[in-house]
Amino acid sequence: xxxxxxxxxxxxxxxxxxxxxxxxxxxxxxxxxxxxxxxxxxxxxxxxxxxxxxxxxxxxxxxxxxxxxxxxxxxxxxxxxxxxxxxxxxxxxxxxxxxxxxxxxxxxxxxxxxxxxxxxxxxxxxxxxxxxxxxxxxxxxxxxxxxxxxxxxxxxxxxxxxxxxxxxxxxxxxxxxxxxxxxxxxxxxxxxxxxxxxxxxxxxxxxxxxxxxxxxxxxxxxxxxxxxxxxxxxxxxxxxxxxxxxxxxxxxxxxxxxxxxxxxxxxxxxxxxxxxxxxxxxxxxxxxxxxxxxxxxxxxxxxxxxxxxxxxxxxxxxxxxxxxxxxxxxxxxxxxxxxxxxxxxxxxxxxxxxxxxxxxxxxxxxxxxxxxxxxxxxxxxxxxxxxxxxxxxxxxxxxxxxxxxxxxxxxxxxxxxxxxxxxxxxxxxxxxxxxxxxxxxxxxxxxxxxxxxxx
Amino acid sequence: xxxxxxxxxxxxxxxxxxxxxxxxxxxxxxxxxxxxxxxxxxxxxxxxxxxxxxxxxxxxxxxxxx
Numbered sequence: 001x002x003x004x005x006x007x008x009x010x011x012x013x014x015x016x017x018x019x020x021x022x023x024x025x026x027x028x029x030x031x032x033x034x035x036x037x038x039x040x041x042x043x044x045x046x047x048x049x050x051x052x053x054x055x056x057x058x059x060x061x062x063x064x065x066x067x068x069x070x071x072x073x074x075x076x077x078x079x080x081x082x083x084x085x086x087x088x089x090x091x092x093x094x095x096x097x098x099x100x101x102x103x104x105x106x107x108x109x110x111x112x113x114x115x116x117x118x119x120x121x122x123x124x125x126x127x128x129x130x131x132x133x134x135x136x137x138x139x140x141x142x143x144x145x146x147x148x149x150x151x152x153x154x155x156x157x158x159x160x161x162x163x164x165x166x167x168x169x170x171x172x173x174x175x176x177x178x179x180x181x182x183x184x185x186x187x188x189x190x191x192x193x194x195x196x197x198x199x200x201x202x203x204x205x206x207x208x209x210x211x212x213x214x215x216x217x218x219x220x221x222x223x224x225x226x227x228x229x230x231x232x233x234x235x236x237x238x239x240x241x242x243x244x245x246x247x248x249x250x251x252x253x254x255x256x257x258x259x260x261x262x263x264x265x266x267x268x269x270x271x272x273x274x275x276x277x278x279x280x281x282x283x284x285x286x287x288x289x290x291x292x293x294x295x296x297x298x299x300x301x302x303x304x305x306x307x308x309x310x311x312x313x314x315x316x317x318x319x320x321x322x323x324x325x326x327x328x329x330x331x332x333x334x335x336x337x338x339x340x341x342x343x344x345x346x347x348x349x350x351x352x353x354x355x356x357x358x359x360x361x362x363x364x365x366x367x368x369x370x371x372x373x374x375x376x377x378x379x380x381x382x383x384x385x386x387x388x389x390x391x392x393x394x395x396x397x398x399x400x401x402x403x404x405x406x407x408x409x410x411x412x413x414x415x416x417x418x419x420x421x422x423x424x425x426x427x428x429x430x431x432x433x434x435x436x437x438x439x440x441x442x443x444x445x446x447x448x449x450x451x452x453x454x455x
Numbered sequence: 456x457x458x459x460x461x462x463x464x465x466x467x468x469x470x471x472x473x474x475x476x477x478x479x480x481x482x483x484x485x486x487x488x489x490x491x492x493x494x495x496x497x498x499x500x501x502x503x504x505x506x507x508x509x510x511x512x513x514x515x516x517x518x519x520x521x
Contacts, residue, residue, distance in 0.1 A: 028519060031512040038505045055476075175497040177479050181490040195501065203505045207512040215519060287477055294478070 027221035028212075029149035033160050035207035036142045039099065040164030042200055043137040045172025046110065046192055050126070052177045056185050063119050071123040075131035080386030082135025087144075087379025089136070091245070091372065094210030095145035102136025103200050109133065111193025114186035139362060140379035147366040147374055148211040151434075152220045152312065154366065158359030159308020166301035166355065238368060238434030245373035253368045254377060256427050257361055260324060261381045262388040263420035264357045267327060267413050269389025270396045271350070278406050282339025292347040299351025307356035311363060316433075320360040321425035327353040328417030334410045367433040 054068050090098045109129045116122055142161055150157040179188040212218050240251055248254045279289035311319050330350035333342045361381060366374050396409045430436040488496075 026515070028512075028515055031508065031515055034508040035505070035512065038508065171497060171500065174479070174482065174493065175501060178490040178493040178497070182494050199502060199505050203509045206509050215516065217519070287481075 028215070028217055029146075029157065029221060032145065032149055032208055033157055035203050036145065036161050037164035037167075038203060039103065039137055039200060040142060040161060041168035041172065042196060043106070043134050043168070044165035045168030046176070046196075047134065048169045049173045049176035049192075052173060052180060053185050053188075056180065057119075057122070060185075061118060067119045068122065071119060071127045074123055074127035076386065076390065078128055078131040079135050079138075080383050080390075082132045083138055083140050083382040083386070084376055084379035086136040086138065087140035087375035087377070087382075088245075090141045090144050090375035095141050095148070095375075096204070096208050096210040098136050098141050099145070099208065100201065100204055102133050102141070103196055103204060105133035106130055106137065107193050107196030107200065109193075110196060111190045113189040113193075138379075138382060139358060140375050140382055143362040143366075143378055144371060144375045145208065145210060147362070147371045148219070150220060154363045155311030155316065155359055156305070156308040158362050159304050159311075159356075162308075162355055162358045163301050163304050166297065166304070169297065170301075237370060237439050238432065239437055239439065240368050240432045241370035241434070242373055245376040248369050248373065248377055251432075253427050253432055254365070256423050257365055258381050258384055260320065260420040260424045261357065261361050262384045263324065263416045264361075265385035265388030266392040267331070267417060268354060270392040270409070270413070274393070274396050274400070274406065274409075277400070278334070279339070279343060281400075281404075281406070282343075284339055284343055289343065292343045295344075296347040296351040296354065299348060300354035300356075303352040304355040304359065308359050311360055315429045316360050316364045316367070317424055317427040317429045320357065320364065320427075321421045321423075323353045323356045323360065323421075324417050324424060325421035328414045328421060331410050331414040331417060335407055335414070364427070364429070364433070367429075367435050370434070 050072055054065060057063065057068055058065060086098055086102065109125055113122070113125055113130075116125060139162070143158060146157050146161055147154060176188055176192070179191060183191070209215055212221075240248075240253065242248045275293055276286055276289045279292070280286065307319055307323065327350060330346045330353065333345040333349065336342075337345055362374075362378055365377055365381070369377060392409075396406065399409045400406055486493075
């Protein structure tokens with residue numbers, strides 16, 4: 001209930017009119033989501049677009065695909081290592097400066113790729129500099145900004161952000177490909193760098209703020225004078241909120257979430273790499289496999305938004321567990337169904353679960369531990385995802401080379417997904433999440449019973 | 456034991472060049488638009504959408520300050 005100047009403290013028409021005038025119709029946080037969507041779109045789209053240039057470089061520099069791919073592989077590992085570093089920096093200095101600095105270095109280095117004339121240069125500029133700096137545009141930075149702006153609609157806000165990566169792959173990769181045909185590879189990289197420097201940076205400078213109180217707003221756009229604003233989300237802490245990131249490591253949820261995310265890395269990266277080769281081994285053409293993988297990508301962009309919306313209404317751990325079990329079912333289709341049916345069954349069932357783990361894991365981590373250390377905690381989870389994926393790619397390839405079949409890796413994938421599903425379902429969300437078990441910060445500080453740290 | 460370079464050659468992050476060659480041929484076949492026109496269409500979308508977001512957010516910030 002709100003209090004105004006009217007009789008018995010009730011709101012008068014004037015109060016209502018002033019309040020509705022002051023209250024923005026569309027919460028400013030959604031403009032921040034739009035800007036971060038573009039940053040994710042550009043960052044992931046440009047990284048995926050690397051593959052478009054491989055054949056041109058082979059001809060221009062007279063080198064093998066393996067040599068160029070080695071630079072890309074170094075980049076993947078460096079990017080994995082950079083995630084907790086940028087997560088820590090985000091927790092310390094806020095998301096905005098980290099994002100801007102990363103965007104500036106990445107944009108400059110991207111334009112600089114035009115000057116390269118050897119694989120060694122590519123390794124230095126792409127493998128190390130771009131791959132490291134673009135880690136600062138990852139979800140451990142952008143996700144923290146989103147978590148500081150949204151609590152009630154955190155799930156759907158994270159989902160929109162994540163879907164920027166899917167759209168980036170769908171739009172920016174073709175753009176780079178046609179740009180390569182029209183203007184050559186050097187100018188294509190210069191144009192990409194200039195888009196980041198001349199459009200991306202001004203957009204982020206104008207729109208993005210690390211947290212709502214930087215411009216006098218509150219989390220979720222709650223009116224600070226309302227009852228909800230006085231005693232609501234911005235003021236609450238959860239029972240497991242931590243002051244230092246390593247304090248979280250002594251509790252169960254972070255290990256449960258990280259285990260699930262590690263399995264996510266194993267099962268998505270391995271399929272991304274081996275799907276076409278598996279299809280070929282089942283006498284399915286590369287074209288048909290590519291079409292099925294395209295269907296999977298389209299379904300995952302829609303799936304992540306649906307799961308994001310549902311996650312703001314239901315317990316997130318149930319959806320997360322369900323997503324892992326669903327992906328496990330998709331792996332079982334690859335083992336038990338005939339190849340041509342399994343291909344499409346996997347694309348549909350797997351597509352629904354593909355990216356949905358990202359917003360659920362990020363939101364749940366924020367709900368349980370608060371946003372103060374979210375960058376570092378989610379950065380560590382991202383690193384485990386990347387390394388799990390790299391390991392699985394190698395082991396799937398080893399198994400196929402030695403046994404001539406993917407059946408054993410697929411069985412292992414299905415079992416690890418089953419385990420991830422059960423582990424995530426066992427998370428005590430109602431006890432540990434601020435959504436269900438919130439404590440007023442003032443009570444908290446008075447009693448001193450919890451670790452502290454508010455969003 | 457497979458050659459480690461063979462593994463990284465198929466790494467997921469950058470799009471697979473062979474796959475992309477096939478996909479772009481299909482896109483060309485279905486749409487039948489010249490590369491220059493595609494650059495213009497996609498480039499316009501990529502450049503205009505952040506400008507629109509920036510202007511809308513700038514106006515919103517002015518409203519909030521009032």
